[in-house]
Amino acid sequence: MRPFEQIVTDYGPMVLRVCRAVLGPQDAEDAWSETFLSALKAYPDLPPEANVEAWLVTIAHRKAIDVTRAAARGPTPVETLPERPSRIGRPEDWDGDLWRALRALPARQRQAVAYHYLAGLPYREIAALHGGSTDAARRAAADGVKTLRTTYPRPDEQREVAR
Incomplete structure (x- = not known):
């Protein structure tokens, strides 16, 4: 071990x-x-x-x-807001626009996208996590990616918008 x-x-x-x-x-x-x-x-x-x-x-x-x-x-009221976590020194750059696009997805789609595309889990294991079927996990990931493609611009599209 x-x-x-x-x-x-x-x-x-x-x-x-x-x-x-x-x-x-x-x-x-x-x-x-x-x-x-x-x-x-x-x-x-x-x-x-x-x-x-x-x-x-x-x-x-x-x-x-x-x-x-x-x-x-529910949140606990505080006098001052805590500082946001620093992005310096992280292994990958965090993209706030990507998080906003992911956050807009329904929870099942966001989780299916994360577990399949970021963690590399097969759909049957995602289904076991959610208690659904393999087909439902596959559909949730596909729907999530489809939505992300329409709401999150590709890097080449971002460059064109900036020009």
């Missing part, structure tokens, strides 16, 4: 991308940390033949649900 530190190194960036796509940049790092804390506790009991990537995405999915439920309970 690989050391857990190697699991974090190998899959950490993918889990963070999924958390960002599902939750947005503010809550992603907390969900990422919670994912790996839970994974660390359960790792010794993980069967050697287990799909570690799918296992981690399942944990991240559950942590995203926890964050979403906590946010639904």
Whole structure:
């Protein structure tokens, strides 16, 4: 069995991308940390033949649900707003326009797009996470990508608009 530190190194960036796509940049790092804390506790009991990537995405999915439920309970008023997380030093640049386009998708579509296209999970594993069918997961991802293509400009379109 690989050391857990190697699991974090190998899959950490993918889990963070999924958390960002599902939750947005503010809550992603907390969900990422919670994912790996839970994974660390359960790792010794993980069967050697287990799909570690799918296992981690399942944990991240559950942590995203926890964050979403906590946010639904309502915000706590504060005197000053906290600073936004810095984008400096992240492995990939965060694109705020992309997050706005992802956030506009229905939750199932956003999750299907994140889990399939960012984490590389097959549709049957996405269906297992959501409790639906493989065809429904495939449809949700296709519908999400179709919507993104109409609402989020391609890089070459952005250059043309800037001219």
